[in-house]
Amino acid sequence: MLLLALACTLIAVDGDTLRCGEERIRLIGIDAPELPGHCQKERSCAPGDPIASKEALAAASRGTAEIDRQAYDRYDRTLARVRVNGVDLSCAQLAGGHAIYRSDWDLLGEIGIGCGATKQLTSIPASPRRLSSRAAHPAPPATEAGWSYRNCGExxxxxxxxxxxxxxxxxxxxxxDGDGVACEPFRR
Known part of the structure; x- marks a missing residue:
């Protein structure tokens, strides 16, 4: 693998795409929420807050960058693994909950292994029903609808x-408490 230090400022286009001068770089192995108006009806787009995802990538992109270019996509973007100050940006977006892991977009399986995505993340659907806080909560069955952390500690x-x-x-x-907010801080 060839890693090159870049002499440009990385600019976040959205939560999984960067710009370095004229080059557009798509992070491998992840899919971030689409900016408003960009998710076409026939597409299954990643859930979440696209603005927070873009801001997280912009913050993580400040510093000395290295790119491991792997291919080009149909939009002529460079498909790459990018590290800034030694931190893999795909891993950072996954760890922060700003993107979802896509094994079919992980060209060499590096993100799944290197970021622990295949170990940490289990596929669990969000349930709209309200549960009593006293009720036992077995883990929901795995589906392809999305993924979840195993617990609040994780x-x-x-x-x-x-x-x-x-x-x-x-x-x-x-x-x-079934209010739609998980792992909220304790209130005293």
Missing amino acids: ARRAGATPLRRGQPGYGAHMDG
Whole structure:
């Protein structure tokens, strides 16, 4: 693998795409929420807050960058693994809940393994029903609808809390009062 230090300022286009001068760089292995008006009806787009996702990528992109170019997509973007100050940006977006893992977009399987995405993330749908906080909460069955952190401790370690219904990483099993906000801070 060839890693090159870049002499440009990375600019976040959205939560999974950067610009370096004229080059557009698409981060491999992840899909971030689309900016308003960009999710076409026939597409299944990643859930979450697209503005927060873009802002998180912009913040993580400040510093010395290295690009591992792997291919080009149909939009002529460079498909790459990008590290800034030693931090993999795909991993950072996953850990922060700003993107979802896509194994079919992980060209060499590096993100799934390197970011622990295939180990940390389980596929759990968000449940719209309200649960009593006293009720036992078995983990919901896995589906292809989305993914969830296993528990609030894992979500807190990733810096992704609190999580809201529809946001990547949210799971009804972590929302004890069923209000749509999981792993909220304790109020005294």
